[in-house]
Amino acid sequence: MTTPVAIEVRNLSKRYGNGGGRSVLALDHVNLSIPKASIFGLLGPNGAGKTTLIKVLTGISDITEGDARVAGFDVRTQSMQERARIGWVAAEVILDDDFSVWENLWLQAKLQSLTDWEERAAQLLRYFSLAEVRDEKTNHLSTGMRKKLEIALALLHQPSVIFMDEPTIGLDVGTRRMLWEIVTGVRKEFGVTILLTTHYIEEADILCDHVAIIDEGRIIAEGTPSELKGRVHADIVQLETSDGLDPAAIRAIPGVQEVRPQGNEWLIRVGSSEEFLPRLFAAIPTERIRRISVEKPSLETVFLDLTGKRIGAEEPMGDIRKFYAQIRRARG
Amino acid sequence: MRSQFWGLYVREILRTFRNPFVILITVVQPFMWLAFFGSSFSGVPAATLSGLFHTNDYIAFLLPGVLSTSMLSVGMFGSMSTIQDKRFGFMKRILITPTSKELIFLSKAFGSATRGLVQIPVMVAAALAFGVTFSLSPLEWAAWIVGLLCLALGFSSLFLAVTAPSTDWQTPGVVSNFITMPLMFASASLFPSQQFPPWMQAIASVNPVSFSALLGRGFVLGTGTDWWDLAYLVLFAALMTAIGYFVSARWLKVE
Structure with a gap:
C-alpha cells in the first residue's frame, strides 16, 4: 500500500x-x-x-x-x-x-x-x-x-x-x-x-x-x-596531546578507520568511541592527553560528511571540516 | 472575493483611523487651509474678488478646490501602506491565502479613497464655521461627493500602479511630490484658470483636479452642477482603476 x-x-x-x-x-x-x-x-x-x-x-x-x-x-x-x-x-x-x-x-x-x-x-x-x-x-x-x-x-x-x-x-x-x-x-x-x-x-x-x-x-x-x-558509521574523536605521538601507534588500535595528525592534535575516525577510548587510554599514558572530545553521528556530521562544511556556515570550520573534506575527496 | 475585499478594505480603514495623529491631522489640515489660504484675500475689496473669482466669498470658492487637492495626496497613503506591507512581510501573509493581487489593489485603492472622503464633512463643517452656506439639493450633494470619490479613486489607483513594483519606502513620497505640485497649481482648484498662461490653461483643461473643483464650485456657489465634469471624473477613475488593476496583477511585488 x-x-x-x-x-x-x-x-x-x-x-x-x-x-x-x-x-x-x-x-x-x-x-x-x-x-x-x-x-x-x-x-x-x-x-x-x-x-x-x-x-x-x-x-x-x-x-x-x-x-x-x-x-x-x-x-x-x-x-x-x-x-x-x-x-x-x-x-x-x-x-x-x-x-x-x-x-x-x-x-x-x-x-x-x-x-x-x-x-x-x-x-x-x-x-x-x-x-x-x-x-x-x-x-x-x-x-x-x-x-x-x-x-x-x-x-x-x-x-x-x-x-x-x-x-x-x-x-x-x-x-x-x-x-x-x-x-x-x-x-x-x-x-x-x-x-x-x-x-x-x-x-x-x-x-x-x-x-x-x-x-x-x-x-x-x-x-x-x-x-x-546511520550513513556515518563512525564517531569522530578529537585528541590533543602534550607532545608528538607516533601515528602508527594510533592506527594500530583496533577500530580506528582513519587518523589525521595536526601537530599535537589528532582527528581520529573510529567505529565505536565506546570501544576505542579504553583501548586508547591503554595505549597512551593518560598524562600525555591534554584534551579529548567525541562527536557521535548526528545530522551535523552527516552534512559535514556530505559537503565538507558545517550547517552553521558562518561558524569557523576548523580542523574537522578539513578532515571531512579530505575523507570526501578520498571517497571520490 | 467579497470577503477578502471587505477584510482588506476594513483593515485599511481601521489602520488609518486608529492612529490618533492621522485623525488629528485629517481634522486640523482643512481648517488650516481655509484659515490661512482663505484669509489671504480677506482684505481684498469685494468688487476685486468678484472680478477675479466671480464671487465675493473666496472661502466658498476655495472649498471645492482644497477638497480636490486633498484627494491628490490620499493616494500616497495607499502606496505607503502597500510598501509597508511588503517590507514587514504582510503582503506574503495575504498572498498565501486565496487572495489575488488585483483584490489587494482594489481594497487599497478604495481604502485610500474612503480615507479621502472623510475630509468632506470636516471641510464642510470648517466652511460652515467660516460662514459658507450650502444648497440642500441631495442630487447636487451626491454629484459633488461622487466626483470627489472618483478623483480620490483615480489618484489612489495611479499611485498604487506606480508603486506596485517597488519596495522602496521613499517612492510614494517622491512620486507624490512630483505629481501633486504641478497638478495642484495647474488646475482651477485655487485660482480661476482663465488667468493662467496658455500652456497652463492647456494642462488645467484636462487636469481632473480642475474638473472636480469646477464640479464642486458649481454646487457651492450655486451656479449649477455641470454633469460633464462628473462624467469626466468617472471616466478618469475608471481608466486609472483599470490601469492599476492591470499593473498590480502583473507587477505587484510581494517583497
Missing part, C-alpha cells in the same frame, strides 16, 4: 534573474515526496534554498522548471485552490499589530473566505492558551504568544499542509522548546502535514519524521534522522 502524499515535487528548479551571468540557480532539480500528516524537515545552511522552496511551493515565486503538487493541487495551475488548503508560519512573526488577537483571526477568516470561523477561532485560542488575551493588541504580546497566534492563524481554515519557515529562528531556548512541543502537538491534534525548514540540527533531529538535507539548491540526502545518521 502506498503512503498518501501531501507534497510532491518533481525536478523542480528555480532560477532568479534572466538566465544570464547574474542569474542564480536557487533550486536545482529538487525531488521530494512528503507523506501526509508527517513533519518533514528541510535542513541546510543559510542560502541553501530552503526559503526559496517554500516560496515556490506556496505560489509566492514562480517555478522555472519542473512540477509541484501541494495538497493535491498543481502549484502552477491551481494556485488559488492550493492556497485555500495551506497555512504558513514565517521566520519572523508577521501579524497586524494595529489589530487585536481576535481581529487578526477575523482578517485571516476573511482572507480565507470562511463563514463559520468564530467557534474554530475560539477553540484555537483555548488550545494555544491565548483566550485571555483575545482582545489585546498583538504588539502587547510576548514573542512566544505572538508565535502561537501565528500558528493559530495558519490553522484557522483547517489546512492540509502548513509551511513553517525557520519558525524558531531568533527565539530563546525556552521559547524554542515550547514551540517544538506545539509543533508536535499540532500534528497530532490537527493531523496536518508540516514542512519545516531549519538550520538547527537538534530541531530537525527531535521534531522531524523525515529530513531532507539541502545545499546549494540541491537535495543531497533524505531519510529519517536515524537513517541519515
Whole structure:
C-alpha cells in the first residue's frame, strides 16, 4: 500500500534573474515526496534554498522548471485552490499589530473566505492558551504568544499542509522548546502535514519524521534522522596531546578507520568511541592527553560528511571540516 | 472575493483611523487651509474678488478646490501602506491565502479613497464655521461627493500602479511630490484658470483636479452642477482603476 502524499515535487528548479551571468540557480532539480500528516524537515545552511522552496511551493515565486503538487493541487495551475488548503508560519512573526488577537483571526477568516470561523477561532485560542488575551493588541504580546497566534492563524481554515519557515529562528531556548512541543502537538491534534525548514540540527533531529538535507539548491540526502545518521558509521574523536605521538601507534588500535595528525592534535575516525577510548587510554599514558572530545553521528556530521562544511556556515570550520573534506575527496 | 475585499478594505480603514495623529491631522489640515489660504484675500475689496473669482466669498470658492487637492495626496497613503506591507512581510501573509493581487489593489485603492472622503464633512463643517452656506439639493450633494470619490479613486489607483513594483519606502513620497505640485497649481482648484498662461490653461483643461473643483464650485456657489465634469471624473477613475488593476496583477511585488 502506498503512503498518501501531501507534497510532491518533481525536478523542480528555480532560477532568479534572466538566465544570464547574474542569474542564480536557487533550486536545482529538487525531488521530494512528503507523506501526509508527517513533519518533514528541510535542513541546510543559510542560502541553501530552503526559503526559496517554500516560496515556490506556496505560489509566492514562480517555478522555472519542473512540477509541484501541494495538497493535491498543481502549484502552477491551481494556485488559488492550493492556497485555500495551506497555512504558513514565517521566520519572523508577521501579524497586524494595529489589530487585536481576535481581529487578526477575523482578517485571516476573511482572507480565507470562511463563514463559520468564530467557534474554530475560539477553540484555537483555548488550545494555544491565548483566550485571555483575545482582545489585546498583538504588539502587547510576548514573542512566544505572538508565535502561537501565528500558528493559530495558519490553522484557522483547517489546512492540509502548513509551511513553517525557520519558525524558531531568533527565539530563546525556552521559547524554542515550547514551540517544538506545539509543533508536535499540532500534528497530532490537527493531523496536518508540516514542512519545516531549519538550520538547527537538534530541531530537525527531535521534531522531524523525515529530513531532507539541502545545499546549494540541491537535495543531497533524505531519510529519517536515524537513517541519515546511520550513513556515518563512525564517531569522530578529537585528541590533543602534550607532545608528538607516533601515528602508527594510533592506527594500530583496533577500530580506528582513519587518523589525521595536526601537530599535537589528532582527528581520529573510529567505529565505536565506546570501544576505542579504553583501548586508547591503554595505549597512551593518560598524562600525555591534554584534551579529548567525541562527536557521535548526528545530522551535523552527516552534512559535514556530505559537503565538507558545517550547517552553521558562518561558524569557523576548523580542523574537522578539513578532515571531512579530505575523507570526501578520498571517497571520490 | 467579497470577503477578502471587505477584510482588506476594513483593515485599511481601521489602520488609518486608529492612529490618533492621522485623525488629528485629517481634522486640523482643512481648517488650516481655509484659515490661512482663505484669509489671504480677506482684505481684498469685494468688487476685486468678484472680478477675479466671480464671487465675493473666496472661502466658498476655495472649498471645492482644497477638497480636490486633498484627494491628490490620499493616494500616497495607499502606496505607503502597500510598501509597508511588503517590507514587514504582510503582503506574503495575504498572498498565501486565496487572495489575488488585483483584490489587494482594489481594497487599497478604495481604502485610500474612503480615507479621502472623510475630509468632506470636516471641510464642510470648517466652511460652515467660516460662514459658507450650502444648497440642500441631495442630487447636487451626491454629484459633488461622487466626483470627489472618483478623483480620490483615480489618484489612489495611479499611485498604487506606480508603486506596485517597488519596495522602496521613499517612492510614494517622491512620486507624490512630483505629481501633486504641478497638478495642484495647474488646475482651477485655487485660482480661476482663465488667468493662467496658455500652456497652463492647456494642462488645467484636462487636469481632473480642475474638473472636480469646477464640479464642486458649481454646487457651492450655486451656479449649477455641470454633469460633464462628473462624467469626466468617472471616466478618469475608471481608466486609472483599470490601469492599476492591470499593473498590480502583473507587477505587484510581494517583497
